[in-house]
Amino acid sequence: MYTKKRLPWPDVLRALSLYAIVMAYLGSFSQRLSLSCFGFVMQLFFFISGLFAKTYTKLEFGPMVRKAALHLLIPHVILSAVNTAYAAYKRIPGWQDSILQCVLAIRNRILYSTLWFLPCLFVMIVVYWCLCRLVRPALLRLILCAAVSLCFRIFKEPSQWFWSADTAMMYIFYFSLGDCMFPFLKDIPSSSGAVWKKILFGAVSVLSLIPTVVSYYVYNSTDPVLFGRHLSILNLMIFMFVVSVFTIFVFVGLSFILQKVRLLQDLGKSTILLFGTQGIAADLFSWVLWQVGITWIPRYGWQALFIGAARLLFSYLIFAVPFNAVKKALKRN
Secondary structure, eight states: OOSSSOOHHHHHHHHHHHHHHHHHTOTTTOHHHHHHHHTTHHHHHHHHHHTTTHHHHTSOHHHHHHHHIIIIIHHHHHHHHHHHHHHHHHTOTTGGGHHHHHHHOOTTSSSSGGGGHHHHHHHHHHHHHHHHHHOOOHHHHHHHHHHHHHHHHHHOOSOOSGGGHHHHHHHHHHHHHHHHHHHHHTTTTSTTSOHHHHHHHHHHHHHHHHHHHHHHHHHTOSSOEETTEEOOHHHHHHHHHHHHHHHHHHHHHHHHHTTTOHHHHHHHHTHHHHHHTHHHHHHHHHHHHHHTTOOOOOSSGGGHHHHHHHHHHHHIIIIIHHHHHHHHHHHHO
8 A cells, every 4th residue: 555554444445345245146135236236346346456556556567466466366266276165065066167267267157256356356457557657647547447448348248358357457447546546535534634635525425425326226227217318238338337436436435434443444354255255155144044944035125234234244253253363373373
């Protein structure tokens, strides 16, 4: 990061994004919430990653690749092995192909769907590093990334490339946005932050609620209508591209408000572990409820919010807490 002191709000923002990804995969409980979360959650993850872009772009190529591989590819290999072993133990159909799927890491073509993210982010960091050398002005780089992302969203679906490189191009705008916004955002929640920044970003966050709420109804409409006009597929893609930025601002503002919540900070610090094991956690969560005789079927969509929170907390307790305890014990020794 730009500062040696670890800031709490990015960890809280990670925790909120983890909650959003859990809600995205709760389609059987609330299809409306699921579709809405899928509309922005990956954009939010790449934006968060972009907040830390300078930790890579300031390095030379060799050290940058080594650092990105250490932070992303090694966890990907470990998490892929854990998920594959679990799938083999459960004899989940198609588990025999999961090793090759994890090696290729193509989005939507992998047994545990979130495992494509880390190799994709590795590709994005390498591409962005090269782009930073070619295009120095941050604003011009942001505009170029926006054009690339929009073109890939319109003309390149679904993902087919090794390590989801085409998906990296589709979301590189949000990574660049995080990189450009961090110098402005980093001091806002602190007491030393400029008052005008607090007021400006507070106003932007509140106003961003309007398109965010509108998008909830647009995403869940069989015939999307905006300002009385029916949206074509192309216009809907552009709409999603723009509105996801407003939704990111809403979540950043929320992370400022909740930055002192210790549980959210701890959740955010375990993002990679919880993100990579969310499929296993979902299975275990359902199994535990079944064992104790609980049938948790919400009558209303908003009740799924509580199920998502319970699943995320369950995942944190069974994976992150023991892992962090072992890591602390090894450091002491």
